[in-house]
Amino acid sequence: MSQQSFFKRKWVQIGLAVGVITLGVIGSEVLVATAPTASRKPPEKVARLVTTEPVQAGNHNVSLLGYGVVQAEQQITLQARVSGAVKRIGDKFVPGATFKKGDVLIELDNTDYRIELQTAQANLAQAQSTFTSEQGNQVVAQSDFDLLGMNVDERERALILRKPQLEAARATVQSAQAGVERAKVNLERTILRAPFDGVVVSREASVGAQVSATTALGVLASSKAFWISVAVPQADLKWIRFPTGNQPGSTVCVSDASSAEQNCHPGRVLSLQTSVQDSGRQAQVLVEVPRNFGPQHQPLLLAQYVKVRFDGIELQNVFKLAPSSVHDSNVWVNDNGELDIRPVNIAYRAADYVLIDRGLSNGENIVTSNLGSPVNRMAIRTNEPSQTPSPATEAAKP
The missing domain is CATH 1.10.287 (Helix Hairpins)
Structure with missing residues (x-):
């Protein structure tokens, strides 16, 4: 084969390859240009499902919680007024035993x-x-x-x-x-009698022991009432009612610090003590609890660590909400299918409830669900058939 024929054949092959490539490019462009297009729809608005509950204003007592140690209203160290040998010890002079005023505790020779x-x-x-x-x-x-x-x-x-x-x-x-x-x-x-109704805290006397006027024979505590000095933050004193004239102090409910208050002991506030607690700089409120409780109560014990719930001053026309329904100083309200993030005024905040005095109205439904990213006026819905849908909710329907 001649050299001229060889080059001619090569150019023919190159031309065919270029033609094929050109036809492929033109075909793909035609396919892209003539392909059907999908119309873009705006994202659907989905109303968030929430739970709600209506609110109603009422009168509620501010409830405070404090802690203290039980002590006797009266506690004395029993001592003889004369010297002598202990001849007999009374049957009721036993630690933990109760006695009446005038009962014989000790007889000296x-x-x-x-x-x-x-x-x-x-x-x-x-x-x-x-x-x-x-x-x-x-x-x-x-x-x-x-x-x-x-x-x-x-x-x-x-x-x-x-x-x-x-x-x-x-x-x-x-x-x-x-x-x-x-x-x-x-x-x-020579006969030592009980000076009041009470209980024997401890006894140190023994038969035959020689005693004098300085000898401690035991410790007696009054059974009339218990006293408890309760530590309360100074800012919370305004919620406690102290006795004035014929008006008694606030009522209290005393129970063991580890109990759930089912068997609490009722009592009353006696006074505000004149000094603050060294640790924490808290005020000291003196509370009295009578000892005439029934057998259904677990008895209080001296030196027992207890919690004291104060029934404080009554606030009128306030809304009592669970803490989970209050977000900082806002409450979520279901406003005809829209979320209304509404600022409110908190009159008092406790561990288990919040009192609102401004920002809500009777009959409004507050949102009790936990919303991850709440937005004001966002669409919400409930399972209640009586809820009237808002325009935003209607627009969200398919």
């Missing part, structure tokens, strides 16, 4: 005090006898003075009529009477 009383009574009898004799001597002296008709001054007259001797005898009688009374009191003090 009274032998020495009975002898002292007998001696004092003998001294009194002797003094009275001397006084009686001196009264007779005065009568005789008066008779002799009248017979003699002596003219003397008052000082000499008193001496002649034995008035100093009579006064001395009278003073001796009075001293002897005091000695008898003192001996009787000391004899009575």
Whole structure:
């Protein structure tokens, strides 16, 4: 084959390849130009499904919670007024036992005090006898003075009529009477009686032990009432009602710090103490709880750590909502199918409720669902058939 034929054949092959490529490009452009186009639709608006509940204003007490330690209204250390050996310990002088005022707790050996009383009574009898004799001597002296008709001054007259001797005898009688009374009191003090209704906290006395006026025999606590000093933030004192005149203080409910308050003990606020707590700088409110609770109550114990719920001042015409329904200072309201993110005024916020005094109206439905990204006026819906759909909700329907 000649060289000229070879080159001619090569150019023919190149031309065919270029033609094929050109036809492919033109065909693809025609297909793209003549392909059907899909019309773009705007995204559908889907109303968020929520749960709601109506609100109604009412009067609600502000409820505060504080903590404190139970102590007795009265607590004393039992001590003897006289010295002696412990002869007998009363059956009710046992730690934890209750007693009534006047019950015998301890008896001391009274032998020495009975002898002292007998001696004092003998001294009194002797003094009275001397006084009686001196009264007779005065009568005789008066008779002799009248017979003699002596003219003397008052000082000499008193001496002649034995008035100093009579006064001395009278003073001796009075001293002897005091000695008898003192001996009787000391004899009575050998029996130690309960000074009030109460409970025995502890006992240190033992039969046969020698005691004196400085010996601690035990600790007694009054059973009339418990006192609890409750730590309360100073800013919350405005919600607590303190006694003024005939108006009692706020009521309280006291229960163990770890309980759920089913068996709380009712009580009342007594006073606001004059000092603040060292730790936390909180105010101290004194609360009293009577001990006349029934058997259905778990009894309070001295030194028990308790929580105290105060029924504080009543707020009128407020809405009580769950904390989960209040978002910062806003409430979500279902406004005819649209979300109304509405600012409200919080009168009081507690751990388990919030009181709203402005921003809501009776009968409005608040949204109780948790919305991830709420937008004001966004479309919402509920499963309630009575809800009237908003224009935004109608537009969202297919």
